[in-house]
Amino acid sequence: MMRIAAGIVAAVMAAAGFADSGGPRASRVAVPTVKIEKGEACVAPTAQMRRDHMKMLLHQRDGTMRQGLRETRFSLKNCIDCHASRETGSVLGKDGFCSSCHAYAAVSMDCFECHTPLRQSRAAGASR
């Protein structure tokens, strides 16, 4: 009895392992493109940025909007300045820094309903 149970557990674990590393999932959901276009280091360590970037943006947002604190370090504009793609000048699109990761994680973001996803210098150049 014990041997059968152990066998089943082993089989399930093997199957799970295969599913994690195997092709089917990777081909269905595109792995995010993380391409850093500019700069040596981000405003905080990578692990912290991955976990907390939304908190930083939320905090900055309220300070800027309500009190007029315009320090650029954690501002959305500063994110876009470094992370916008060199080809499109945008953080959105198929390989966009923001959109590719958010598509992979299935988390919607509302920032760009109002904010421009284009790098500022690029946007200024395009409009002239």
Add this chain to the structure above:
Amino acid sequence: MNPERRQFLGWGAAAAGAALAPGFSLIELARARSPQEAASKLQRWGLLIDITKCADCDACVTACHEENGVTGHGRPETDAQWIRKVSLRDKRTGYAQTLPLMCQHCEHPPCVDVCPTGASFKRDDGIVLVDKHTCIGCRYCVMACPYGARSFVHEAVSGQKADVPRGKGTVESCTLCVHRVDRGETPACVAACNRDGGKAMVFGDLNDASAEIHRRLRSAPSSQVRADLALNTGVRYQGL
């Protein structure tokens, strides 16, 4: 917290206040606000518009909409409008005047009173803004504003300016070019009027006795639009 500790902290706070206050006032006089410094109640930004000099042009309107990326769809009924030229004509004498009208940045703004989410708010330095992050697009403020200064964004927007986010389903109005003011510049309409128009507009701190706007308001009569509502507007007119 025991009483000794409380008193000690009280002394500390008093000392900090005494140390800060003189430096703070010096900074206030010396230069524009730094990016780390919050907007202050000591200031109140305002505009003075001399209608006798207001030429028959729309330099302010064009400059505003260019600066803030306000673009229309050729539908004047629903397109956003942050500033507009209003023509007045005395029916009996035929005397005609024209003036720019935008958000009057009231001290007691009705749009803030009616906002159910707190999205419509007045910044400490007197600029009335819409926080589009919390705006639900109910348009109560549009109806409450006696100046018709607010617009609703009916259609999806693209190509926004980086400093001026705009989006469908939110209300917007003149921000007194808050992004320029925070950099120590004047609003786009004022800059354009002084460059291309009749030099009719002055921007400044209504609380600063040394400012030109303060001097002009002190030395000549001025009026508020709908002064009967006692909203104490930040935009004042001369020659109305």
